[in-house]
Amino acid sequence: xxxxxIKVTKEGVTAEQKSELIVGVTALLKKxxxxxxxxxxxxxxxxxxxxxxxxxxxxxxxxxxxx
Amino acid sequence: xxxxxIKVTKEGVTAEQKSELIVGVTALLKKxxxxxxxxxxxxxxxxxxxxxxxxxxxxxxxxxxxx
Amino acid sequence: xxxxxIKVTKEGVTAEQKSELIVGVTALLKKxxxxxxxxxxxxxxxxxxxxxxxxxxxxxxxxxxxx
Amino acid sequence: xxxxxIKVTKEGVTAEQKSELIVGVTALLKKxxxxxxxxxxxxxxxxxxxxxxxxxxxxxxxxxxxx
Amino acid sequence: xxxxxIKVTKEGVTAEQKSELIVGVTALLKKxxxxxxxxxxxxxxxxxxxxxxxxxxxxxxxxxxxx
Amino acid sequence: xxxxxIKVTKEGVTAEQKSELIVGVTALLKKxxxxxxxxxxxxxxxxxxxxxxxxxxxxxxxxxxxx
Numbered sequence: 591x592x593x594x595x596i597k598v599t600k601e602g603v604t605a606e607q608k609s610e611l612i613v614g615v616t617a618l619l620k621k622x623x624x625x626x627x628x629x630x631x632x633x634x635x636x637x638x639x640x641x642x643x644x645x646x647x648x649x650x651x652x653x654x655x656x657x
Numbered sequence: 658x659x660x661x662x663i664k665v666t667k668e669g670v671t672a673e674q675k676s677e678l679i680v681g682v683t684a685l686l687k688k689x690x691x692x693x694x695x696x697x698x699x700x701x702x703x704x705x706x707x708x709x710x711x712x713x714x715x716x717x718x719x720x721x722x723x724x
Numbered sequence: 725x726x727x728x729x730i731k732v733t734k735e736g737v738t739a740e741q742k743s744e745l746i747v748g749v750t751a752l753l754k755k756x757x758x759x760x761x762x763x764x765x766x767x768x769x770x771x772x773x774x775x776x777x778x779x780x781x782x783x784x785x786x787x788x789x790x791x
Numbered sequence: 792x793x794x795x796x797i798k799v800t801k802e803g804v805t806a807e808q809k810s811e812l813i814v815g816v817t818a819l820l821k822k823x824x825x826x827x828x829x830x831x832x833x834x835x836x837x838x839x840x841x842x843x844x845x846x847x848x849x850x851x852x853x854x855x856x857x858x
Numbered sequence: 859x860x861x862x863x864i865k866v867t868k869e870g871v872t873a874e875q876k877s878e879l880i881v882g883v884t885a886l887l888k889k890x891x892x893x894x895x896x897x898x899x900x901x902x903x904x905x906x907x908x909x910x911x912x913x914x915x916x917x918x919x920x921x922x923x924x925x
Numbered sequence: 926x927x928x929x930x931i932k933v934t935k936e937g938v939t940a941e942q943k944s945e946l947i948v949g950v951t952a953l954l955k956k957x958x959x960x961x962x963x964x965x966x967x968x969x970x971x972x973x974x975x976x977x978x979x980x981x982x983x984x985x986x987x988x989x990x991x992x
Contacts, residue, residue: 679844777947880978
């Protein structure tokens with residue numbers, strides 16, 4: 591029954607990578623808390639780099655500096 | 658003053674259906690908890706089927722199998 | 725498969741009222757979008773009135789004025 | 792280490808305005824709670840006006856009436 | 859820089875189990891998307907069983923029936 | 926109409942500090958985006974340090990080392 595929300599910047603995450611995240615998180619919740627995979631929900635949000643701030647700065651600017 | 662967030666898969670939800678969800682949730686909170694509709698906020702997120710996992714699998718794959 | 729999060733202030737919501745919210749939201753998603761109730765998840769967060777702001781003010785203060 | 796999520800309607804918010812929100816929120820958390828800006832995360836969600844309800848109505852309709 | 863929110867029912871999750879979830883999710887994001895563990899944030903919410911609904915019913919009732 | 930959610934660790938945040946966050950965020954949204962304070966909602970979540978992970982580690986452990 592767990593609900594997991596993963597937020598990452600929108601920078602070319604592939605359908606295969608999203609699947610790996612879903613598989614991995616669902617397995618982790620089974621292993622650690624014995625949660626039923628059948629009702630484990632995972633939602634991935636991809637956020638534009640202009641809309642994500644870290645250290646008071648947009649990720650867009652971090653990327654421009656090569657970070 | 659309630660805040661409600663509804664997440665559904667992005668599969669052709671119409672503006673009219675969104676309006677029905679907003680009207681329905683606002684009325685429910687008035688009926689059950691006597692919350693003031695004027696300050697009830699409802700936000701609907703539509704999530705790509707690749708980004709939604711259930712039972713360790715992307716909804717995209719569920720749909721391909723006709724589920 | 726929908727996920728719904730309802731946030732209200734923590735002011736004596738009973739177990740029965742929570743049940744009514746869960747039943748009502750689940751039925752609404754079935755009616756409007758034909759979503760399967762079996763996999764509809766509803767999570768209710770009760771938030772202390774000190775932690776909820778509206779109009780730049782804590783709800784605690786609204787309540788003291790009888791609003 | 793704080794995490795802040797700002798949801799606003801998608802109505803032409805510029806990259807500069809997003810930056811101002813990120814700078815402002817990060818500074819506020821430093822000032823009020825002495826939180827380290829280096830690990831303060833801000834995520835801005837822009838929500839379509841059809842998907843945002845207030846007072847039981849879509850923001851799209853509010854805007855049409857000039858509100 | 860990812861942000862992950864894990865919601866589970868409040869049913870005796872130990873500090874060690876929470877640590878395993880944090881370690882596991884952080885490693886998964888490193889493995890799948892090469893995300894820097896140093897800035898990966900994980901927040902675990904434990905939700906009372908009265909406040910979690912599935913299939914239109916509180917988890918409290920599921921548990922009473924032994925599910 | 927904006928909705929802002931602030932998550933910080935539960936480490937003795939006072940009612941006055943919460944008020945300052947609410948006042949500050951509401952003013953910021955007025956200044957940057959001309960949002961109406963009357964309908965700006967701010968919700969503060971205080972999260973136990975065992976439930977917050979950064980760099981693959983619980984904040985509880987960071988604090989024990991004096992960080």
